[in-house]
Amino acid sequence: MRRPLQTRSESSADRMLAATLALLDEGGPGAVTVAAVARAAGTSNGSLYHRFGDRHGLLLAAQARALGTIELETATAFAEADTEPDDEQAVALLAAAAVDLFVRHRGSLRAFLVDAADSEEVQAASTAFTHRLAGTVTGWLEQRFSCGVPAAQSAWRLLFALGASRALFEDDAISPTPLASGALADALGRAVLAVVR
Known part of the structure; x- marks a missing residue:
């Protein structure tokens, strides 16, 4: 039962990283906000904070x-x-x-x-x-x-x-x-x- 959760979680993290990189391409670091990434990735702000800790953690992962x-x-x-x-x-x-x-x-x-x-x-x-x-x-x-x-x-x-x-x-x-x-x-x-x- 936990396997699907992990897969969804990994997929969600992948979407957040892809969204971060796309935002960097479009508008540089200033375009990368927690809300903008969550919106572009189709996830919640809380999901991003849970996975990456904060914006800085997200940028390091990206x-x-x-x-x-x-x-x-x-x-x-x-x-x-x-x-x-x-x-x-x-x-x-x-x-x-x-x-x-x-x-x-x-x-x-x-x-x-x-x-x-x-x-x-x-x-x-x-x-x-x-x-x-x-x-x-x-x-x-x-x-x-x-x-x-x-x-x-x-x-x-x-x-x-x-x-x-x-x-x-x-x-x-x-x-x-x-x-x-x-x-x-x-x-x-x-x-x-x-x-x-």
């Missing part, structure tokens, strides 16, 4: 979900790149994946890497996340291209800077001439190759 999803998608992109024997094609795949990830997860990245800087817990989790990504990217570049740590770290910083700008700004705010994601990924791939070769 951060864990969002950053975990990004890490999983990053691992998938690297696994695909590992199967590509051509170095240029492998880097092109990764550049396209990076641009796509930063655009698709724009709201979460902005909320958890920039806007929520007033929470030490959020900052610590975000820093750990970026360091894990840095380790993944630099480790792969060092192995694939037998490049040194400075070159791999420079390439990572290039990727992260471009990705961060995609998360923070709409393309037309950066340049009067919008750049299609494909063209951006191509240029990024060439830049990374130039740094590590």
Whole structure:
């Protein structure tokens, strides 16, 4: 008999986290209120408080979900790149994946890497996340291209800077001439190759 309750509870928690991430995408952290999340998830305020404790607990859980999803998608992109024997094609795949990830997860990245800087817990989790990504990217570049740590770290910083700008700004705010994601990924791939070769 308890199994259905747990399933409903997990489903309710999933809906609350999905609603939180959708609200972050639409309006940033200010849009995430207990009432707005409960309404969007079709649950009650009390259910949210019971599951997450408070708004801060909800944001921490949403951060864990969002950053975990990004890490999983990053691992998938690297696994695909590992199967590509051509170095240029492998880097092109990764550049396209990076641009796509930063655009698709724009709201979460902005909320958890920039806007929520007033929470030490959020900052610590975000820093750990970026360091894990840095380790993944630099480790792969060092192995694939037998490049040194400075070159791999420079390439990572290039990727992260471009990705961060995609998360923070709409393309037309950066340049009067919008750049299609494909063209951006191509240029990024060439830049990374130039740094590590």
